[in-house]
Amino acid sequence: MSKEIIDKILISHEDIVNKTNELARRINDDYRNEETPIMVCVLKGAVMFFADLVQHIDIDVAIDFIAISSYGNTTRSSGEVKMVKDLSCCVEGRNIIIVEDIIDSGYTMHYLMNSLNIRGAKSVKLCSLLSKPSRRVVPVEIDYLGFEIPDEFAIGYGLDFDERYRNLKDICVLRLED
Ligand code: PRP
Numbered sequence: 001m002s003k004e005i006i007d008k009i010l011i012s013h014e015d016i017v018n019k020t021n022e023l024a025r026r027i028n029d030d031y032r033n034e035e036t037p038i039m040v041c042v043l044k045g046a047v048m049f050f051a052d053l054v055q056h057i058d059i060d061v062a063i064d065f066i067a068i069s070s071y072g073n074t075t076r077s078s079g080e081v082k083m084v085k086d087l088s089c090c091v092e093g094r095n096i097i098i099v100e101d102i103i104d105s106g107y108t109m110h111y112l113m114n115s116l117n118i119r120g121a122k123s124v125k126l127c128s129l130l131s132k133p134s135r136r137v138v139p140v141e142i143d144y145l146g147f148e149i150p151d152e153f154a155i156g157y158g159l160d161f162d163e164r165y166r167n168l169k170d171i172c173v174l175r176l177e178d
Helices: 013-031 047-054 107-118
Strands: 003-011 038-043 062-070 081-085 095-103 123-131 144-148 171-177
Touching: 013 047, 013 095, 013 123, 013 144, 038 047, 047 095, 062 107, 081 107, 095 107, 107 123
Parallel strands: 038 062, 038 095, 095 123, 123 144
Antiparallel strands: 003 171, 062 081
16 A cells, blocks of 8 residues: 655645635626626535635626536546436526636546536536646646646645645645655
């Protein structure tokens, strides 16, 4: 069994807070004169980011939750995704803002954005705290992006390894040693 070492802080909580405020301001500006959007939290990884982000939204919004899981091992996506928990709102004719923690291969977002468009959403935009462009397999347009990060195993602030470390305040790098 390999040993798990929290190697270093990749993004501090303070930097996350500042960036989250900035993204919320942009969303407020962009949607101030639009029909009430539904902000969709993609469980579980986005839960911390989502909770902090929506507190800085000062326009009318609805919130909803969806859970999608990707098949594969703990560090690589296989490209197959499935809906674990669907939205409770009807998305037809609605402005949707998806809130994610990280875009990696892009498979999850590709699937979700397609699914929302097929269901007749009026618009679908994506807000992601993190992106690993070096791992992208499917192109994904990120409308509101926090940080681009290198291809390291990020944990904390919602991101897990084997369902642990989500509670860390900072985003850190996890190193596995034999
Ligand atoms: C993670 C993350 C994204 C997805 C990104 O979710 O929260 O939803 O992977 O990877 P992709 O771009 O390669 O599809 P995960 O399936 O690990 O579930 P979790 O959010 O519950 O941790």
